[in-house]
Every structure is written in structure tokens, then in C-alpha cells.
Amino acid sequence: MQHTTLIPHLFRTEYRKIVSVLCRHFGLQQMEIAEDITSDTFLTAAETWPLKGIPQQPAAWLYHVAKNKTKNYLQRGLLFATKISPDIKNNSAEGYEEEIDLSPQNVNDSQLQMMFAVCHPAISREAQIGLSLRILCGFGIEEIADAFLTSKETVNKRLFRAKEKLKEEKINIELPPPAAMNERLEAVLIIIYLLFNEGYYSVSQNKTLRKDLCLEAMRLCTMLVENESTNKPAVNALLAPMCFHASRFDARISEHGEHILYEEQxxxxxxxxLISKGGYFLNRAASGNELSKYHLEAGIAYWNTQKEDTKEKWANILYFYNRLLQIAYSPIAALNRTYALAKVNGKQAGIAAAEQLELTSNHFYFALLGELYTGVDAAKAKEYYEKALVLAKTEADKTAIRKKLDHL
Amino acid sequence: MEEFIVIMRLDILTKEAQPSPEQMQVYMQRYHDWVGGIAAQDKFVGGTGLSKEGKVLKFNDVMTDGPYAETKESIAGFITIRAKDLEEAVSLAKGCPILKGEGNTVEVRQIVTGHNKV
Incomplete structure (x- = not known):
């Protein structure tokens, strides 16, 4: 690999490890120092490698440099403490002899603890997402801006405020105690769920980035199932639908980069x-009595891996949507539920249920009505598809609706 | 939007009136189709099933095993829904599948607190 592609790759995989370990070493109060040392390490790589060539073990090289930079930093603090202000008893004097531990075990532990720190309920969800992408996933500022269709300045401001909040709330980098685990885990799962959905459904045109978001969400969730204290049924229940959905990554994008609808895949x-992995985690999720939102999503996602249009498939999907809506309403779940209802009880039943939804600002609502009226009343189908077309925001959605109109 | 409670009453005691496991599965599916339809309109607030076991406390320290001995209309469960008025609440409640069984009843009542009671 050339250094021009290797460094971004290593940034993605190693930044989060080094920064987590250093954050844990310094504490969140001095998070910026951890970030600066880590960024500086990559800068050194970018400057040195083109001249001296890529080291034999690039990751180990980065760890070594990061350790040295940390040591230098602490030494400066020590110098200050002993020579410049000898009266001040400074903790960094102890820190100097401490070795920065970048062993796989400590990297893993640090990342896991970081997950709980940045998803702490004391900070806003928006801040949690920003910090997760930056600290847990190693996304660059530009990538975060791109994923959320916002500017780099906005992302920087958001991250700055989030870090200030972490300090204000004096949040520690640690695993929550067993009694608080389920509640704190819930906040972490929400963020993982949002990251995945952002990747899977987002409006960002950057397809590689979107896939990376999904894979990162799955990686974080995998870390949680691999740890004994966080391996709970709801965590497995969330990993299952992500595997099921991810199984269609290659089938949903054409050679020319166009989105391919489910029916046409x-x-x-x-x-x-990935489908069998999803099944494995779904089974593990079934231990215990808990029936979370993720269990129901997993059930729906499982049946969506069955391409054949059977009565059984749709009856099950309808059942899971019925249950899902009772604990977590969302317009998209309401629309999907209605589609499943039409598949089970016929188009007339579907139309009657759809007309009660009145989601008149949602283009998917009109697209659904267009679909349900197709073959029943062509004029109405056309009318609804045209309404959907006016409301659709992305080019991919518009193309899909135009195709349906052409087929009427 | 106001909140309403929908109370479902049916005979849960008489042996002959009890569904087989297969029937029960069909009933539960119909029940979730109905509730799912309300939830799809974002008008479902919450709901709960009730155990068949219970005690009834009465005047003068009298306690009996459940209310059922005197009536075939035991409360089987209830859900809370959102609707703009009683009329809409009733139209949502009309879909309740237990109404397909003779003798069963569904009662719709608006939830009022001490503060907004007229």
C-alpha cells in the first residue's frame, strides 16, 4: 500500500485506539492533550514515511511514536514541576515513569470504556454522535461533516461544546457498575443504532463513507457482545438486524452506483x-424474557432476508411491526406496517389503513398510496405518485418514483 | 388530543368459553392487528394484559378470589389511547376483535384528572 492510502487507512483503524488509551491515561479533563498527541503522531508519519519509506510494522511504529511523544510531554511537565516551580507538587512527576500501555487488551478495554463515556446521558445526543464518530470511529472532521451534510466549522463547534460538557460533568472513563449497566447500555445502543441507520439510509452521496458508518456501528456492537459484562440480549438483538441489513450491501448498489430497490435486487x-451471523445473534438475543425494540427490528430484518413473497413472511413482518409501533412509533414503521398489512389482508384493507395515517408531508406516504392503488385505480395511483414526486428530496427517491409512474 | 381508556370485558372463567391454544394464537394476532393499527396512527399510549388470578376486597374486611363468580364480564385487559374526542375514541375501539364474541363488551372512558374535571 502506498503511504498516500496507507495513512488514511491507519488513521481510521489506529487513531481511535491510541486516542482512547491516552484519554484514559490523562482523563477526560485533558482530552485535548490526548487528541493532540495522537494527531501529532500521524503528522509525523505523514512527514517521515514519504522520505524514509514505510516502516515494517506501521501500526507498531505509530504506537512507539505516540508513546515517545507522551513521554516527552510528561517530561516537560516534570521539568516544569521540579525546576521551574519546585514548590508545586505535581502529579505528572508520577506520570513520567508510567508506561503507556498499548497492548491489545488495554486498547480494547479503553475503547469500551470510552464508548460509555462519550455516550453518557449527561451530554446531548447530537454531541454523543459527534464524539462517537471522532473518538470511537476515527472519522476525520471532513468525513463527519460530509456524513451529516454540514460544514466543518459546525462539526468543530459541536465537538468543542461536547468536550466542554464532558469536563463540566466530570465524567470518568470507566465501565458503569452492574446495577447501572442496562440503563447506560441503552444510551450506547441508541448511538450505535443511529450510526448504522445514518449509513444505511442517509442522504449523503458518499457511498464508501456510508458503508464505513455501517461497518463501524457493527464493530462497536461486536465489541459489546465480546465483553462479558456488556453481552446482553438487547446488544445481540441490535447486532442481528445490522448483519441482516448489511447482507444486502452489494446487492443494493448497481455497477453504476445507483440504488437498487429491494424487489429488484x-x-x-x-x-x-452475514445472514447466518444475524441468525446466530438473533438466537443469542432470545435468552431471557426481554423483548426490546431491537428484538422486533431483528425479527423484521430476518424476514426481509427471505426474498420469496410468502403469506408467512408478511404475517410475521406485520406482527413485528404491530408490536414495534406499540413501543416505538415512527412514521416509517407505520408506513411499512401498512404495506405488510396490504400484503396479508389485500390492497383494499391496506388502502383503508393507509388513509388513516395522514402523513401528508411525507413522500413515502404518497408513494405507498400510489403502490396500493396500482392495479386498483390507475388514475389515483398516478395522482399519489405525482404528489410523492413533488415531496421527494433526493434524486434516488425521485428516480424510483418516476420508474413506478412509467410502469403504471 | 385527549386520552381514553378502553376496557375489554369478557368471560375468562367458564371453561367452555375458553379458546384452544390455536384459537388463542389467532385471537392474539387479531388483537395486535387492531392495536397495531391504532399505534400506526400514533394514537396508542399504553396497554396491559391482566392475570386471571386476583382478589377482591369488600366492605367489612371481606375478601374473595376474583370478581368472576358474580359476572361473566371480567376485565381481561385495557389499553390507553389518544383521540381528539369520545367519538374518535369510540371509532378506534370499534375495531377491537373481542367484539366479535357475543356477550363481550368494550367500554371507552375519557381519562380526566382532578385538575381538569369540570
């Missing part, structure tokens, strides 16, 4: 390995 391109 080639099921042979679905990743069987």
Missing part, C-alpha cells in the same frame, strides 16, 4: 455469511 448477491 438479485438475492444471489446477498451475503449468506
Amino acid at each position: 438479485d438475492a444471489k448477491l446477498w451475503n449468506a455469511d
